[in-house]
Amino acid sequence: MDDSFTLYDLKVEVIASDKPMVCSHKVGDYFLVIGENLVFPENHSFSMYALGALLPLLPAKQRMLHENDWMLSDSIIACPDPNCGARFKITRIGTRKFSHAACTVEAIGKGESS
Ligand SMILES: [Zn+2]
Numbered sequence: 001m002d003d004s005f006t007l008y009d010l011k012v013e014v015i016a017s018d019k020p021m022v023c024s025h026k027v028g029d030y031f032l033v034i035g036e037n038l039v040f041p042e043n044h045s046f047s048m049y050a051l052g053a054l055l056p057l058l059p060a061k062q063r064m065l066h067e068n069d070w071m072l073s074d075s076i077i078a079c080p081d082p083n084c085g086a087r088f089k090i091t092r093i094g095t096r097k098f099s100h101a102a103c104t105v106e107a108i109g110k111g112e113s114s
Contacts, residue, residue, distance in 0.1 A: 003100035003108060007062040008092040009034050012054060014046075015076070019085025023047050033058050035098060053080040054088055061090050 010033035014025045024047060031046055032039040040046065054077055065072040079086040100108055 004097045005100060006064075006095050006097050007035065009094045009096055010058060010061055011091045011093045012058075013089050013091070015087045015089050017085040017087050021079075021086045022081055022084035023050070023079060023086060025050070025079070025084075025086040032093075033062065034096065036103075047079075049081065050079055050086070050088060053077065054090075057090065061092070 011030055012033065013030040014027055016027050024045065026045075029044045029046060030041070031044070057071070057077065060071045061075075075090045077088045077090065079088070
């Protein structure tokens, strides 16, 4: 039985806005989201406060979404510091197949409600 499913790989990148940045962000700093892993390139840093604001959105952005879902259209996230002009752009950069059995010991379909 094919138990595969597809997730998007993501790139989360620091971009500028018309407000100056207060935190230590640098335009172009980024990390990748590949499956459950965050992949940070060498010599790039990323604010843990910004990461905290971004983390809840990443699993949704990895998944297929309804075309009317705001989570699909909205991809620019503000820094949680209200005085900071940094923005973080989430881009889908590709797809990757995963095996359900390689990700969990739970049975397919378990946990569904009707
Ligand atoms: Zn900031």
